[in-house]
Each structure stands twice: as C-alpha cells, then as structure tokens.
Amino acid sequence: xxxxxxxxxxxxxxxxxxxxxxxxxxxxxxxxxxxxxxxxxxxxxxxxxxxxxxxxxxxxxxxxxxxxxxxxxxxxxxxxxxxxxxxxxxxxxxxxxxxxxxxxxxxxxxxxxxxxxxxxxxxxxxxxxxxxxxxxxxxxxxxxxxxxxxxxxxxxxxxxxxxxxxxxxxxxxxxxxxxxxxxxxxxxxxxxxxxxxxxxxxxxxxxxxxxxxxxx
Numbered sequence: 001x002x003x004x005x006x007x008x009x010x011x012x013x014x015x016x017x018x019x020x021x022x023x024x025x026x027x028x029x030x031x032x033x034x035x036x037x038x039x040x041x042x043x044x045x046x047x048x049x050x051x052x053x054x055x056x057x058x059x060x061x062x063x064x065x066x067x068x069x070x071x072x073x074x075x076x077x078x079x080x081x082x083x084x085x086x087x088x089x090x091x092x093x094x095x096x097x098x099x100x101x102x103x104x105x106x107x108x109x110x111x112x113x114x115x116x117x118x119x120x121x122x123x124x125x126x127x128x129x130x131x132x133x134x135x136x137x138x139x140x141x142x143x144x145x146x147x148x149x150x151x152x153x154x155x156x157x158x159x160x161x162x163x164x165x166x167x168x169x170x171x172x173x174x175x176x177x178x179x180x181x182x183x184x185x186x187x188x189x190x191x192x193x194x195x196x197x198x199x200x201x202x203x204x205x206x207x208x209x210x211x212x213x214x215x216x
Contacts, residue, residue, distance in 0.1 A: 004028070010040075013048070025182075030065065037106070041114075043178075054106050058114035058132065059178040068123045070110040075101060113148060114178040133163060133172065148173065164197060171201040 004011055010027040012018070017034045024041040030048035040046075040057045047065035054070050057063075074081040084091045086098035110124055113132030120138040124130065131148030140157040149163045149172070162169070180188070191200055 024059070054108070054126075055110040055112070057112045058116065060115045061112050062117045064118060064120040064122070064138070066121045067118050069112075069118075070108070070126050071123060073105060073108065073126050132178075133169070135163065168197055168201065171205055172197070175201065175205050177204070 006026040006028060008025045010023040010029060012029045013031040013033070015031045016029045018029070019035070020037045021035045022039045024043070026043045027040050028045035029035065030046060030050065032049045033046055034051045034053075035046070036053040038052050038055050038057065041059040041061075043059055044057050044061040044063070046052065046063040046067070049065055050063060050067045050069075051071065052063075052067075052069040053072070063069075075085065078085060086101040088095035089097050105126070108126035110126065110128055110130075112118075112124075112130045113134065115133050116130050116136070117134075118124070118130075118136040119140065122136045122138060122140045122142070124136065124142040128142050129145045130136065130142070131146055131150065133149035134146045135151040136142060136146065136157065137151065137153030137160070139155070140153050141155040142152065143156040146152050146157070147159075149169045151160045151163060152158060153160050164172070177185075177188070188204070191203060195203065
C-alpha cells in the first residue's frame with residue numbers, strides 16, 4: 001500500500017465494505033476488505049481482501065492481505081449450527097434474525113495492541129488478544145492470546161521467540177512512542193531507521209533509565 005499520500009482522513013479503496021467503523025488518522029483500507037464494527041487507531045492499515053469483525057485495532061498496526069480477525073462462530077451447541085437459525089430473515093418471510101446470537105458474537109471481541117504485524121493469510125480467532133509489538137506469521141491460526149513482543153507461527157499458532165529481551169520490551173512499553181505526536185515522529189524518523197532498539201531507548205529514554213533497566 002504505497003504511492004498514496006495519507007492524511008487525517010482514511011484512504012479507503014472503493015470496493016471495501018465498511019459498517020460501523022471508526023478511524024483515527026493516517027489509516028488505509030485495501031480493496032475488497034470487509035470491516036464490521038471495528039475501531040482502527042492512528043497509522044494502522046489493512047491490506048486487500050481481509051475481513052475483520054468486532055475488533056479494536058491499536059496504533060501502527062500492519063495487517064496483510066487475506067487476513068481474518070474474528071471470523072464468524074457458529075452455534076455448535078444447538079441442534080443445528082446452520083446459518084438459517086440465526087439469519088432467519090433471509091430464509092423465512094416474517095422471521096427476524098437472532099439478536100442474542102449476535103450479542104454473543106460481540107462479546108468475543110478481538111483486541112490488537114500497538115505496532116502489531118499480522119502476516120498474509122493469518123487468522124485471529126474470536127476473543128483473542130494480541131499484545132503490543134507482537135508478530136503473527138503468515139498463515140498462522142491464533143487460538144490463544146499473544147503476549148506483547150512475541151512472534152507466533154503455525155496452526156495452532158505457537159510462540160517462536162520474543163523479539164527483544166524483557167528489559168527492552170519494558171523500555172519500549174514505558175517509552176510508548178506510539179503516542180508521540182506527528183511532528184515528533186517525523187523528527188525521530190532518522191533514528192527509527194538507523195539506531196538499534198537499545199540505542200533508540202538510550203537516546204529517547206535516557207542513559208540513566210537504560211542503565212537501571214540493565215540492572216533489573
């Protein structure tokens with residue numbers, strides 16, 4: 001998703017379908033993507049042909065194409081788990097849809113923290129929480145919550161490794177650079193590109209704070 005100048009208003013491909021979606025700033029939604037009751041915070045984007053429902057997406061999240069976040073559950077506990085039991089209006093004149101079923105679906109809300117990367121074709125199942133800085137590998141099926149700054153892969157998704165040592169993760173969480181204003185981000189851009197994460201924390205959190213983290 002390049003070649004476009006992003007702004008305070010979201011850039012949304014005309015073929016995308018949105019219902020009850022709220023955006024922050026500098027958002028982008030790819031072609032043929034479906035968003036249903038989603039909140040997307042600043043600087044996050046989703047690539048083409050993805051589907052997201054009943055979800056809160058933090059800032060700076062990168063969501064690749066063909067991903068599914070909170071795909072529909074069926075009522076397996078009923079005599080029939082078929083669509084007709086809760087989308088009855090599509091099958092029987094005068095019947096209404098099952099409001100209680102959709103309330104149940106909303107209760108299984110998905111939440112992504114900040115700076116999360118979700119790879120191509122990954123699936124995050126209903127009710128899962130993905131922590132800040134986490135990476136979901138391409139094709140992964142997330143069946144359990146993912147801790148911050150953890151890389152998961154596979155079906156079902158399992159932890160591969162942590163991105164950084166615990167002290168660095170905590171330093172990033174304390175720094176909370178994702179809450180910086182737009183101009184501060186621009187001024188720090190060369191350092192985001194050139195510095196190691198430890199150097200970045202040392203510069204922006206202070207040498208003394210970094211030394212304190214090293215001692216813990």
